[in-house]
Amino acid sequence: MSLLQVKGLRRDFGSLRAVDDVSFTLEAGSILGFIGPNGAGKSTTLRILATLDVPTTGEVLLDGHSLVDAPDKARPLIGYMPDRYGTYDDVTVFEFLDFFARAYGLKGTQRRERVESVMEFTGLTPLAQKLTTALSKGMRQRVALGRTLLHDPRLLLLDEPADGLDPRARIELRELLRALADQGKAVIISSHILTELAEICDTCAIIEQGRLLATGKVEDILQQGGGSAVAPELTVRLAAGAEGDAVWARAERLLLEQPRVVHVAREGEALRVRLELEPGTGPAQVDAAAAVLLTALVSAGLPVCSFSARERNLEDAFMTVTKGRVA
Numbered sequence: 001m002s003l004l005q006v007k008g009l010r011r012d013f014g015s016l017r018a019v020d021d022v023s024f025t026l027e028a029g030s031i032l033g034f035i036g037p038n039g040a041g042k043s044t045t046l047r048i049l050a051t052l053d054v055p056t057t058g059e060v061l062l063d064g065h066s067l068v069d070a071p072d073k074a075r076p077l078i079g080y081m082p083d084r085y086g087t088y089d090d091v092t093v094f095e096f097l098d099f100f101a102r103a104y105g106l107k108g109t110q111r112r113e114r115v116e117s118v119m120e121f122t123g124l125t126p127l128a129q130k131l132t133t134a135l136s137k138g139m140r141q142r143v144a145l146g147r148t149l150l151h152d153p154r155l156l157l158l159d160e161p162a163d164g165l166d167p168r169a170r171i172e173l174r175e176l177l178r179a180l181a182d183q184g185k186a187v188i189i190s191s192h193i194l195t196e197l198a199e200i201c202d203t204c205a206i207i208e209q210g211r212l213l214a215t216g217k218v219e220d221i222l223q224q225g226g227g228s229a230v231a232p233e234l235t236v237r238l239a240a241g242a243e244g245d246a247v248w249a250r251a252e253r254l255l256l257e258q259p260r261v262v263h264v265a266r267e268g269e270a271l272r273v274r275l276e277l278e279p280g281t282g283p284a285q286v287d288a289a290a291a292v293l294l295t296a297l298v299s300a301g302l303p304v305c306s307f308s309a310r311e312r313n314l315e316d317a318f319m320t321v322t323k324g325r326v327a
C-alpha cells in the first residue's frame with residue numbers, strides 16, 4: 001500500500017473550485033514535484049495534506065489513516081513547510097529549534113539530541129548561537145526545514161521551498177531532500193521552477209486551475225504529449241576565428257535552406273536551430289534530421305566545433321501538457 005493515497009480531492013471556496021478531483025499516490029522514499037502556475041491549487045492541496053484545511057469532498061490516507069476522519073493519528077507523520085515561514089526576533093537557531101522540539105513534546109536529553117542531530121543534518125551546527133534574523137535566506141530556510149524534521153515525520157510537504165534561493169542554496173537544498181528520501185521519507189515539493197524539479201524529483205504532477213493534467217515518472221511525463229523524447233532543437237557552435245560574423249551569417253543562411261529547419265537564431269556563441277518534425281517523431285528520426293544538417297554544414301566547409309540536440313525538458317513537457325495556456 002502506498003504511504004500516501006489522495007483520492008478525488010476537491011476544495012471549493014464559494015463558487016471557486018481551487019482543487020478539482022485530484023488523485024495520486026506517493027511511496028515512501030520518493031520525491032514528488034507538484035508543478036503549476038500561480039493560483040493552480042498547489043498550496044491549497046498541500047494545506048489539506050497538512051490537515052490545516054479539509055477538502056469539500058475526497059479522501060486522503062496517510063499510512064492508512066484518514067486525514068479527514070482521524071487527523072490526530074496522521075499529524076505526527078507529517079512535516080509541513082509553508083511557502084511563507086517566519087522566524088522570531090532575538091532567538092538563536094538553537095533556541096528556535098528547541099522551542100519547536102518542546103512543542104512536539106520532546107523532553108530532556110532526547111530533545112537536546114534531536115535538535116543537535118537536526119542541526120547537524122541541515123548544516124546549522126556552526127550557526128547554533130546566531131540569531132535567526134541575522135541569517136541569509138538560504139540558511140533561514142534550512143532552519144525552517146530543520147523545524148519540520150524535529151519529530152521525524154514520514155511525509156514532508158514543502159511549499160515552494162526553493163523560491164528566492166540562490167543557485168548554490170538550491171543545490172544544497174536538493175542534496176538535503178535527496179538524503180531525506182534516501183532515509184525513506186516521502187517528499188512533496190511544489191514549485192513553478194520546472195527545470196529544478198526535474199533534477200530532484202522521481203515523479204511529478206502537473207496541476208492547472210485545480211486539475212491534475214499529468215502525473216507519473218519524470219521520464220514518462222517528458223515523453224507525454226510531445227511525441228518525441230528529444231525536442232527538435234539543435235545547438236551549433238562554430239570556430240569562427242578571424243572571419244567572425246561572415247561565417248555565422250553563412251551558416252545561418254545554409255541552415256535555413258535545409259528541409260525541416262523552421263528557425264535559426266544566433267545566441268551568443270551558438271546558433272539555435274529549430275526543426276519541424278511530424279507528431280510522433282522518435283529520437284531516431286531527430287538524429288537522422290540532425291545528421292543531414294551536420295553533413296551540409298561540414299560539406300560547405302563551415303568550421304563546426306560542436307553540434308548537439310537539446311534534450312526535451314520538463315518545461316517543454318509542461319507547455320505541451322498545458323497546451324501553452326499558462327506561462
Ligand SMILES: Nc1ncnc2c1ncn2[C@@H]1O[C@H](COP(=O)(O)OP(=O)(O)OP(=O)(O)O)[C@@H](O)[C@H]1O
Pocket residue numbers: 013016018036037038039040041042043044045
Ligand atoms: N482561503 C481562500 N479563500 C478563497 N480563495 C482561496 C483561498 N485559498 C486559495 N484560494 C484561491 O484558490 C486558488 C488556488 O490557490 P493556491 O494558493 O492553492 O494556488 P497555488 O498553486 O499555491 O498558487 P501560488 O503559487 O500563487 O501560491 C486561487 O485562485 C486562490 O485565490
